Amino acid sequence: MPKSTSSDNSPPVPEDDPMAASPLLILIDGHSLAFRSYFAFAKSRQGGLRTKTGIPTSVCFGFIKSLLEVMESENPNAIAIAFDTKEATFRQQADASYKANRTETPEDFLPDVKNLQQLLQGLRIPVITSPGYEADDILATLAHQAIDQGYRVKVVSGDRDLFQLVAPDKGITVLYLSGAFARGSATVGPTEYGLEEVEAKLGVLPSQVVDYKALCGDPSDNIPGVKGIGAKTAVKLLKEYQNLDNIYASLDTIKGAVKKKLEVGKSDAEHARYLVQLRFDTPIDIDLDQCQLQGFDPKVLKPLLEKLELKSFISQIDKLQQSFGGVVLEDIQTDAPNNTDSDTDSDTDSDTDSNTDTQEDQGISFFSAAETEEFQEQGSNTGSIQPQIIDTVDKLTQLVEQLKYYTDAGNPVAWDTETSDLEPRE
Numbered sequence: 001m002p003k004s005t006s007s008d009n010s011p012p013v014p015e016d017d018p019m020a021a022s023p024l025l026i027l028i029d030g031h032s033l034a035f036r037s038y039f040a041f042a043k044s045r046q047g048g049l050r051t052k053t054g055i056p057t058s059v060c061f062g063f064i065k066s067l068l069e070v071m072e073s074e075n076p077n078a079i080a081i082a083f084d085t086k087e088a089t090f091r092q093q094a095d096a097s098y099k100a101n102r103t104e105t106p107e108d109f110l111p112d113v114k115n116l117q118q119l120l121q122g123l124r125i126p127v128i129t130s131p132g133y134e135a136d137d138i139l140a141t142l143a144h145q146a147i148d149q150g151y152r153v154k155v156v157s158g159d160r161d162l163f164q165l166v167a168p169d170k171g172i173t174v175l176y177l178s179g180a181f182a183r184g185s186a187t188v189g190p191t192e193y194g195l196e197e198v199e200a201k202l203g204v205l206p207s208q209v210v211d212y213k214a215l216c217g218d219p220s221d222n223i224p225g226v227k228g229i230g231a232k233t234a235v236k237l238l239k240e241y242q243n244l245d246n247i248y249a250s251l252d253t254i255k256g257a258v259k260k261k262l263e264v265g266k267s268d269a270e271h272a273r274y275l276v277q278l279r280f281d282t283p284i285d286i287d288l289d290q291c292q293l294q295g296f297d298p299k300v301l302k303p304l305l306e307k308l309e310l311k312s313f314i315s316q317i318d319k320l321q322q323s324f325g326g327v328v329l330e331d332i333q334t335d336a337p338n339n340t341d342s343d344t345d346s347d348t349d350s351d352t353d354s355n356t357d358t359q360e361d362q363g364i365s366f367f368s369a370a371e372t373e374e375f376q377e378q379g380s381n382t383g384s385i386q387p388q389i390i391d392t393v394d395k396l397t398q399l400v401e402q403l404k405y406y407t408d409a410g411n412p413v414a415w416d417t418e419t420s421d422l423e424p425r426e
Contacts, residue, residue: 019171022152023077025291026070027139029157030083030127034113036158036177037062038106048108051309059112060119060308069189070156070175071323078151078291080126082138083117087131091275098275101222115308122301123324126291133282136161140278142288147171149288156190161218164278166206168194203235211244214273225272226265233258244269295326295398327390327398 041058042048048058071079091098120127128138136159143153147170155162158177165172175190176197191197199205204212215234217225225234237258241247248266251259262269298317305314313320322328390396 019152022150022171024074025146025151025153025288026074026076026079027142027153027155028067028079028081029135029139029155029159029162030081031135032158032177033063033066033156034059034116037066038109038112042106055115055308056108056112057115057308057310059109060116061310063116064119064310064313068320068323073189074154076293078288078293080128080142080286080291081120082128082135084135085129085131089134090132091134095271095275097222099221119301119304122296122304124294124296126286128284128286130282130284133279137279137282138284140165141280141282141284143172144280146288151288154192160202161276161278163193163198163202163206164209166193166195166198203231204238208238208243210273210276212238213276214244214269217272218276221275223272223275224268226261226269228261229258229265244273293325295321295324327395
């Protein structure tokens with residue numbers, strides 16, 4: 001069975017796995033997750049999340065929520081997100097009918113994605129595009145660059161085209177976003193796909209996905225494949241002949257109508273294979289070092305969250321900082337005054353709340369009820385201190401940046417410059 005990666009049931013890396021100690025890079029298909037986030041809320045009675053002033057926030061809230069859940073379950077070292085561009089791709093230039101069957105993008109989707117990309121930049125997460133190419137091509141290129149540099153890679157997407165990347169022996173798997181996620185299920189996270197999961201889903205191995213779609217097509221992308229060859233026949237042919245080239249080299253051994261369909265549809269199969277095959281040479285201007293989690297500047301991120309009225313994330317901004325690799329001064333965060341929240345605190349009547357407030361709490365596992373109750377019981381006292389070890393120049397720089405935000409004389413920051421031992425009294 002596929003493995004769920006929900007926050008309480010993440011798949012462990014086997015101890016005998018030689019890649020277990022390798023750093024993990026999470027790659028996200030931005031448009032795939034954005035569309036699922038949008039439709040998770042768009043079908044609600046309220047018609048999606050919006051601020052009091054009407055700014056759509058379904059994509060922003062759902063995307064960041066899901067991103068945090070993946071971060072918590074996978075604990076990556078680096079992350080990057082790829083998006084499509086509005087320019088025609090090389091596939092559309094080769095075939096004007098490619099994806100021509102797609103419905104028109106909802107009017108409130110694009111401004112939501114624009115705000116999302118600003119949030120991601122505020123979180124210091126690389127947002128990558130490449131005109132003329134799709135996000136899938138960017139992910140394929142980055143995945144292969146990463147494994148060449150010693151990373152493990154997990155690709156988050158709801159697009160089965162990315163199954164062709166799956167190669168656990170090289171360290172690449174796909175965290176597949178199911179239909180249940182698209183419907184906004186709070187308990188169903190992405191499912192990790194390796195060789196067995198891909199074969200169980202499609203009937204073929206990852207290395208055969210391209211030829212499988214070349215034969216039976218892909219209706220979601222308006223790729224017909226070979227006319228008259230369905231999924232079952234494609235699977236049967238690939239199990240017997242392994243790949244498309246072998247199938248056409250062995251036509252004399254194939255009988256009846258299937259042989260005739262293959263003969264007539266050979267050029268269609270080759271064309272479909274060209275459209276389906278991901279590119280590993282996509283021009284991208286980014287280094288994997290730029291994908292490392294490094295924390296963010298709250299002074300940049302918080303105004304963006306406030307503009308979008310994403311109060312749940314504002315209240316957990318320290319937890320966000322820690323999730324994204326930043327330094328958090330745990331011992332003073334709870335008691336430190338937060339003047340920027342005063343405006344939102346004074347406007348809490350239910351009849352004036354945005355429907356972002358009313359819907360965003362539905363199924364958000366990053367902010368569980370148990371955590372909330374525990375925090376309320378603690379009152380104004382801080383929880384247990386979580387030490388942050390500053391052992392690199394980058395971490396020291398982050399700490400200095402964090403300290404700049406604490407300028408209230410009523411809540412001073414103090415540290416001992418004479419400590420030279422882990423024992424408190426030595």
